């Protein structure tokens with residue numbers, strides 16, 4: 144073990160980030176590269192991921208990678224992993240970050256996300272991206288890590304991995320009670336499921352020197368409507384939503400030797416919302 148600060152270094156570490164082209168995926172890529180590692184962005188939509196990688200490569204002395212991959216498709220995951228290994232030689236960290244988080248106010252029928260109405264296809268799709276995708280990536284990348292002497296898996300969960308959604312956040316005036324929009328059950332189920340996957344992998348591969356933890360961010364401010372922000376802020380002891388860069392240090396901690404004796408845990412960073 145190095146000194147306390149040296150343990151946070153990710154020098155020479157290669158890190159796959161699923162959903163790397165999204166809001167938090169970009170911050171995860173920044174976190175990895177700021178600590179000296181090389182982020183490899185996996186995303187089904189390649190354009191944004193490419194821009195992020197180009198920016199990071201310009202700003203820092205790294206060669207971030209980008210691969211188009213559908214994490215719900217095993218062949219696609221295996222091909223992306225082969226291509227990643229071919230270019231980078233090794234992978235040390237996997238961040239399972241991609242998930243669907245549909246805006247509940249979207250759709251012609253606001254009641255689409257209510258439990259009674261939720262389409263089976265939505266249930267299957269959300270769980271495929273948020274849970275099956277994490278399973279397939281962990282299976283492919285983790286098995287390789289287990290053979291090669293170890294690694295780190297970080298699952299991006301949510302404060303909704305430990306608490307139920309407060310459906311009052313999504314209420315709209317003038318709509319009947321049984322038509323009010325809600326956060327769909329899929330988000331709760333997949334985020335709780337990710338914690339199960341985290342604990343399972345932490346114990347399953349402990350003897351292979353693989354650590355697996357989860358991070359549970361609270362809501363990130365990203366230009367949401369004022370009324371929503373006020374309602375959510377009222378549920379958060381810290382009195383505000385998170386800044387999008389606020390999780391970076393925790394990601395470095397969880398991916399580095401700084402957390403060497405931590406596995407199977409869920410690091411909840413939610414401004415205190417879940418302890419109320």
Ligand SMILES: NC(=O)c1ccc[n+]([C@@H]2O[C@H](COP(=O)([O-])OP(=O)(O)OC[C@H]3O[C@@H](n4cnc5c(N)ncnc54)[C@H](O)[C@@H]3O)[C@@H](O)[C@H]2O)c1
Pocket residue numbers: 161162163164165166167168185186187188212213214215240241242243244272276299300301302359360361362363364
């Ligand atoms: N934004 C928040 O406030 C917040 C809060 C807590 C937790 N989270 C979690 O953080 C993670 C990232 O959230 P975000 O806000 O950056 O979301 P985002 O929608 O901005 O990014 C998700 C990314 O995943 C990609 N993706 C979707 N399906 C894919 C597939 N099949 N294969 C590969 N890539 C796919 C999308 O193209 C997108 O780039 C999610 O797991 C989310 O639940 C977000």
